[in-house]
Structure formats: structure tokens, C-alpha cells
Amino acid sequence: MMQTSEIQWSSTERTIARSAFEKAYSREVGALMSEVRNRSGQLAEIEDLWQLHDFLSARRHDLDGKYDERDSALLFVFAQLVKEGWLSLNELDGLDPQKLTKVAALTRL
Amino acid sequence: MMQTSEIQWSSTERTIARSAFEKAYSREVGALMSEVRNRSGQLAEIEDLWQLHDFLSARRHDLDGKYDERDSALLFVFAQLVKEGWLSLNELDGLDPQKLTKVAALTRL
Numbered sequence: 001m002m003q004t005s006e007i008q009w010s011s012t013e014r015t016i017a018r019s020a021f022e023k024a025y026s027r028e029v030g031a032l033m034s035e036v037r038n039r040s041g042q043l044a045e046i047e048d049l050w051q052l053h054d055f056l057s058a059r060r061h062d063l064d065g066k067y068d069e070r071d072s073a074l075l076f077v078f079a080q081l082v083k084e085g086w087l088s089l090n091e092l093d094g095l096d097p098q099k100l101t102k103v104a105a106l107t108r109l
Numbered sequence: 110m111m112q113t114s115e116i117q118w119s120s121t122e123r124t125i126a127r128s129a130f131e132k133a134y135s136r137e138v139g140a141l142m143s144e145v146r147n148r149s150g151q152l153a154e155i156e157d158l159w160q161l162h163d164f165l166s167a168r169r170h171d172l173d174g175k176y177d178e179r180d181s182a183l184l185f186v187f188a189q190l191v192k193e194g195w196l197s198l199n200e201l202d203g204l205d206p207q208k209l210t211k212v213a214a215l216t217r218l
Contacts, residue, residue, distance in 0.1 A: 029155045036158060040149030046138045049145060053169055056162040 007099065009071060016094045017074060024086040025067055032059055075099060079106030116208065118180060125203045126183060133195040134176055141168055184208060188215030 009017065039052050068077055081087040082103065089107070092100060118126065148161050177186055190196040191212065198216070201209055 029158070033152045033155075033158055036161070037149050037152060040146045043142045043146060046142075049138070049142055049165070050169060052145070053162070053165040056158070056165065060159060060162055 007071065007075070010096075013095050013099070016092065017078075020078065020081075020087055020091045021067070021069065021074075023091060024081040025063075028063065028081075028084075028086045032063075075102050076106060078103045079109075082107045116180065116184070119205075122204050122208070125201065126187075129187065129190075129196055129200045130176070130178065130183075132200060133190040134172075137172070137190075137193075137195045141172075184211050185215060187212045188218075191216045 036052070036056070039048075039055070043049055043052070066077065066080065068074075078087060078092060079102075082089055089100070089104060092103060095103075145161070145165065148157070148164070152158055152161070175186065175189065177183075187196060187201060188211075191198055198209070198213060201212060204212075
């Protein structure tokens, strides 16, 4: 495992990271809300409602775990978000090149 | 607590009870689905989504507990459904008068 826990973050980098983090979160949440609206419009049976509940339980758990803001997790989080399409690598421009290289490498794992 | 566990149910009564049970369930679930559709149409923030999830968790738990089909629970269940407006007493017509009296009494507790 890469030693990300000892990586230093400048204040500019923190601003960039915070902004990228929030953009990705906002996109993913927006997509989730659309899907919930869509599913709700198609509710026909009680089973659909419990499936919607199960779906929300799983997505909430997933999001709570994924958006980990700890410094030690951040590069892994960004790599996952890039892989999943919620963030573009170029939205991390301004981070030091070593961090960008690590994120890019992690996206290829 | 009333001794409902030893009450006997004829096959006609079982049919009436089953039908009343299903009508109430279907009404309550229908109302719940409407409310979920309504709330989903008004989702604006992630917090709304998690509130919808909490709401569904609570309602599911409530419904799972409330619609108890065991013979020993049935008169209590009917009384609660009548109190909550999901069932009318007259939809239990055909049950023996003693049972109807018990349900009616329970609705007044």
C-alpha cells in the first residue's frame, strides 16, 4: 500500500481537494436523487417500495464509506471517484505532480 | 390483556378476516406509496434523501410489526387499523358478535 498518510498538503492543495471532493459528491448525489425520483414515479407494488428502501440503504452506506475526508484516504478516494466517473483527473490540477501521479496510477489498478 | 389466543375462528371468519386484513394493508401501503412519490418529487438536497430513507426505514419497521397475522394478535390488529382509519368496523361484519364487541372495545382504549 502506498504511504499516503505522510503526504503533506499545502493550503492551496487543500482548497483544490475540497473543491474536487464537493464537486464529485454533488454529482453523485444529484444522480442518486434523479434515480430515486425515477424509481418513485414507477412504484406500483409494495415490493417496489421495499426495493427502493433497500437501494437507499445500500447507497447511503456506500456514500458514507466512500467520501472519506481523512488525509490518509484522500488520494484513494479521488482515484475511485475518477474511475467511477464522478471526477476528472484534470479537476485535480494544481495538486503537486507526485500526488497526481499517484492518483493516476491508482485509477489504473 | 384479553384472552384472544384461545378464540376460535371459523373458515368463513377466516375469509372475512383475511379480506379485511388485505384491504387495510393495501390502503395503508397505497397511502405510503403516494407519500413517497410526493416526497421524491420534492427532493432538493441530500438531506431530503436521507430523511426519505429514515422515513422508509421507520414505516417499514412499523408495517412489519403491525400487520401481525397470528390468531392471537388479530383482534388487536383490527382494532388498531380501525383506530388509524385503515379499516371500518363494518368491514368485519360476519365475524361472530363477541369478536366484533372486542374489536370495538379495543378501539376505544
